[in-house]
Amino acid sequence: MSETAQSRAVPALSLAGLLGVWAVAALLTRDPQLLPAPWQLAAPFWAELRSGDLLYHLGMTLWRVACAFVLAMSIGVALGLAMGRSERLDRWLDPWLVVFLNLPALVLIVLCYLWIGLTEVAAILAVSLNKIPNVAIVLREGARALSPDLDAMARVYAMPRGARLRHVVLPQLAPFIAGAARSGVALIWKIVLVVEFLGRSSGVGFQIHMHFQLFDVGMVLVYALSFIAVMLVVEWRILQPWERRVRRWRAA
């Protein structure tokens, strides 16, 4: 088997193996209420898709993920960059970062809901606050690794701030931003589900909450797997192509 064929076949076989384990477990359990077999999810999935509920709730969750992602990335990148460039600022803000990094996600969510109310703003803010410290820490490392030679070059040639940021600083930070973005999306969508579970009336998390109370394992799985599929598409169609594009100069 050739190298590329193998690199494509292995993940597919591995996923098929997981599906096999699930099917065997379902057959052994012999209780579709507790663990339906993979093919038993097809009918409820189709019904949910046709009624429009699935798409509506997936859309709401995706919208919250996008808002929290943009907010967490922009604040985290700015904070990390500033902390990596200024030792003084770093000394002052580092303890805050450690506190927020060790604050359990659940505590932040509950506090946001209690203080702001059960609103969309509270939900998105809670998710963002959970992610900002991670982004800031990754980007701080990136800012510390910025090349002093390129910095000197930009100063000698008096490059304007905007051009310096766009052509000198951000390309150096791109691998760090990509890393923070990918781990960020994975973390954010999980926290968004918790936020919806606790205090929203729409979204995948809300649906899982409802079907959890009805002991409907099948629907819980339908919603969870559908959203995993959406996030895989985001990874393959958006994040990975973007990363390849910014890395083009390395491969050339």
Add this chain to the structure above:
Amino acid sequence: MAHPATLGAARAALAGGMIEVLVEDKRFGGVQVLGQVAFTVAPGEVLAILGPSGVGKSTLLRIVAGVDEDYTGHVRGPARRAMVFQDPTLLPWRSALDNLRIVHPALGADEAQAMLDKVGLGDRGAAFPGQLSLGQQRRLSLARAFAGRPELLIMDEPFVSLDAATGEEMLALAERLIAETRPATLLVTHARAEAERLASRIMHLAGQPAVLRDGAGP
């Protein structure tokens, strides 16, 4: 022509793109690296500063270039500066042509292409620096320096670690570009032959802390 870096009484003395450097004291930690270092360079003149490695030549250049502002003294001179670094110091994620145009936004596409032609990289405009040989990267770095028509050109060991043929080619190219643009040029090197070839005047940096003496030194 405006000279934002020259102020008050100094302006008259520095008419016409003259650069005046006076460093009285430069320290790293508690250690004094540079003592009294004073010189002027006129437009079209090439001043070479010779000295052993580690004596503080690069430190002096960083002060003249305006990159290091933590010293006692002053540097007065034209605002349009360019520097050729020891390493090419290009933007590896931008094409050769973009490396010129991003650093010099006023440069038109045709002018940038003409500059690439001049250093023999006319057909490599779309290449990323990583696709160029070290000699080609050095030439691109020269092109970037001259593309802004600098009034002050600073060269920090620009021909170090090149083989003899490439080094000679670079030297001839630099000679030609300097003759054409006529900036006030400050060249730092430890190779006397290089200095004698390019420079109209040679000074010597030596001692601990380092001070500047006329002539090529001992």
